[in-house]
Amino acid sequence: MAFAARLRWVALLVVPAVASILSKSLSSRRGLPLPPVAVVPGGRGWFRLFLDSVALEDPASVRCFAERMTVAYDAASDDYHNAPGVETRVPFFSSVRGFRHPDPDRWNFSYMDRFLFGYRDGETLFGAPYDFRYAVAPPGHPSRAGDAFFARLKGLVERASRRNGGRPVTIVAHSYGGTLAHQFLLRRPLAWRTRFVRRFVPVAAPWGGVVLGMLTLVSGNSLGLPFVDPLALRDEYRSLQSSLWPLPSPVVFGAARPLVTTRSRAYTAHDMAAFLGDIGMGAAPPGEMGRRRLLHHQIKSRWCWDTIDTMGDRESMDRSPLVH
Known part of the structure; x- marks a missing residue:
């Protein structure tokens, strides 16, 4: 207490x-x-x-x-x-x-x-x-x-x-x-x-994004409700501006690691534009992918703190980057 x-x-x-x-x-x-x-x-x-x-x-x-x-x-x-x-x-x-x-x-x-x-x-x-x-x-x-x-x-x-x-x-x-x-x-x-x-x-x-974001663009999302067909919500999810935010970033995932593999090719974090086109979404709005990259590069900011200590001295806050 x-x-x-x-x-x-x-x-x-x-x-x-x-x-x-x-x-x-x-x-x-x-x-x-x-x-x-x-x-x-x-x-x-x-x-x-x-x-x-x-x-x-x-x-x-x-x-x-x-x-x-x-x-x-x-x-x-x-x-x-x-x-x-x-x-x-x-x-x-x-x-x-x-x-x-x-x-x-x-x-x-x-x-x-x-x-x-x-x-x-x-x-x-x-x-x-x-x-x-x-x-x-x-x-x-x-x-x-x-x-x-x-x-x-x-x-x-x-x-x-x-x-x-x-x-x-x-x-x-x-x-x-x-x-x-x-x-x-x-x-x-x-x-x-x-x-x-x-x-x-x-x-x-x-x-740095999540691979789950790619899965949802392909298959939709049931919102965790067993009676909802995820494909029924796929087009809605694809329309959201925030649906592009969680796509894997090359800053974190690199260019060599395959994230999605099909019979014809593999997609890395550098292949997001091709991935969107191949799943039928077409091109992202002009400049949107570039905006994503700029935002992801900012994760190295010193104001991204990796700490949960709410009782420590303010001057001793850990301001180390979460991604190096």
Whole structure:
């Protein structure tokens, strides 16, 4: 208990993983004209879109879900946006309510149990859910969704600090949330980071990409639901800006290691453009693969800390690169 008492003053701000956003974090209204079985009752108002496992038990609703989740690339603005007729939002920003339970219909486990001991939501514990369909772009490139999230995250960090006596906060970021939080910190001035951020604790962040990202582009993803055909969601997943983010990076995987092997050829991390073309996706939006490479090269930043020590001296933080 003495240890817990010492921890309580360290405000935690959680940037969750994609899987943890599957509760009441993404809603939609003004849906596309779809079969009646796929239309939300009443046809108006906000409703939970991701994850609604009960609705996905109906194959017709799966198609409706896929169309509402799809994003489109606009060449004129060089950015991504929702499908026509779809409006989305991420509720419960600043709280962990939106991602505490990955499936709010079942409440079979809590994503946040290990964080709740000794912390109070909105006082010493804060959450930064986001629209995981989008990624961020390097400075100088448009990213409406990414820029908006970073602006809200900056304000939340500062508010959490003020709420806790002006002390800097600890940012705990899981999986994809770790890569987003890392990019956020890279884009903040050193003076701001020193003033407001005590620790950055990335947990299982895919710094150099994952081969699973290639598998999902080929075969789709059932969202862990046994009654969902993964191929039914493949086109939706391929449309997401964030689907290119976790592709393996040559910086980490190199040029010699085969990641996908077919009867005709093998693909390494240097062959992502050819891989996308051969699986029927065509070319990525202009500049998108180059943006990925630039973002992956930034993982060597000294602000990517490899530490979970929230009680140590700030001046002795381990700032060694996670990737050498």
